[in-house]
Amino acid sequence: MSDVIALHPHPGKNRGVTADLALDQINKQIIEHLQRDGRMSYATLAKEIGLSEAAVRQRVQRLLDGGLMQIVAVTDPLTLGFARQAMVGLKVNGDLRQIADELAAVPEVDYVVICAGGFDLLVELVCTDDEHLLDLLNEKVRPIKGVTSCETFMYLKLAKQTYAWGTR
Amino acid sequence: MSDVIALHPHPGKNRGVTADLALDQINKQIIEHLQRDGRMSYATLAKEIGLSEAAVRQRVQRLLDGGLMQIVAVTDPLTLGFARQAMVGLKVNGDLRQIADELAAVPEVDYVVICAGGFDLLVELVCTDDEHLLDLLNEKVRPIKGVTSCETFMYLKLAKQTYAWGTR
DNA sequence: CTGACTCCTGCGTTTATCGCAGAGTTGATC
DNA sequence: GATCAACTCTGCGATAAACGCAGGAGTCAG
Known part of the structure; x- marks a missing residue:
């Protein structure tokens, strides 16, 4: 699919800014995938993106906790x-x-x-x-x-x- | 929370009507829960509703396949x-x-x-x-x-x- | 009564999730 | 430039969930 961009997006870059929640390329990829299927497993998500399962899980959790993204059922x-x-x-x-x-x-x-x-x-x-x-x-x-x-x-x-x- | 209503909502009631996807009380309960947390496990969902895990999984899958509900990530x-x-x-x-x-x-x-x-x-x-x-x-x-x-x-x-x- | 149909349950197998310890980077401080 | 703290990633074992399927029970039509 699309090319995986930077595997190590400047770890430790967002210090100081407490609850900033940087939207780097990886988080955007995560969101894009979950916009299509909110129940996608962390494992397959990790494979698609090229990160470990734990790292992806951590990022998703942070996005949810920070209120930057929510995963919900939508209906008409x-x-x-x-x-x-x-x-x-x-x-x-x-x-x-x-x-x-x-x-x-x-x-x-x-x-x-x-x-x-x-x-x-x-x-x-x-x-x-x-x-x-x-x-x-x-x-x-x-x-x-x-x-x-x-x-x-x-x-x-x-x-x-x-x-x-x-x-x- | 709210009372569980009919455990056996007239099995076999919706024959004939091929892809009707009845929205009985149980399906509505499922949707209500998933509207709050789209990643809730089938297991806990089953406990909350009072059905077996397999039954809930089956119902959720049908709601998704039928396009009646989708589980997605939403963001600002x-x-x-x-x-x-x-x-x-x-x-x-x-x-x-x-x-x-x-x-x-x-x-x-x-x-x-x-x-x-x-x-x-x-x-x-x-x-x-x-x-x-x-x-x-x-x-x-x-x-x-x-x-x-x-x-x-x-x-x-x-x-x-x-x-x-x-x-x- | 019988057969077709639907939905549920139970359970063993496979797969994913969770939690944690450890390694690698970066930026600030001394 | 060495040290330290903060952050993120990885790897892995224990736990929990999802999956698939066979079987039972209810309902409706003939």
Whole structure:
């Protein structure tokens, strides 16, 4: 496959910087493989990359512990009984970060991004039905202080959903 | 945690329906656990759910093979060197599904959803930089036949990203 | 009742994971 | 330039998990 790059990527390079978690070429390779199959064994991962099994295990563990990567099961919410999903575009006044955090605290909110353009915030909601969606919008989203406008885009069909962007 | 429900969910119930992949309570429990930790061992998963290890392994394999669930590593693209992410809201004329498929074929597009509201399609782009984003919009998105309007929301900060909605 | 089907269990074999001690490098300090 | 601490890798034995398969039990159609 692709060439293995530096077997010894400057050991001891990242001292001082405590929890820095360098994303060297090896870690990127690890992530790329796990983006395709999150359950790949450390052993085969090690063979593919050209490192010992223990070293790969160590690196994966560090990536997970550091919150830089997580390995999870993903599904189409529609197949799990969440009949109603929606993206909400918000315009707000005040502290963007704080409002984003408030929204992030809502369990039914699975995605919050601060952005530039016609909306200040984009928020994805996962609901069981229309009633649930209405409740959320009415009780949890619109009442947030600083929210001046709220436009809802109800999902009709999820056409693509990928997590393997690779790395650069 | 939650009570274990029916140990024997009507064996042999889903005959006839060839590749149906029933989402019974057990499968939902499996998904819920793997949404939290995709690398959980079949053994502990089996103990938590109250089935044999082999049965759980069989079910997980079927969920994966059937494309109903995938276990992958997820990361914040920004930490992986993708400095520029954006959501694009499109208004289109013509066949929504076909246009959605065309967009889905673009590698840099990781999310396409057909929706109701001010936009017909929401598309998420993962780019290395502004140049890349400009290229994409100019060469791959706007030229698509039927696209009448295109509004871009550049990501400034990802505030939340979850894949564990649980199940209903 | 019989047969086909599905799903589960139990168990032996193979494979992977875990934990730890030791070697090699690097950068800072003296 | 020698020493030391910090980091990462390797190798290996003990433990644990995954795999494959044969057998049992339930369900449904004829």
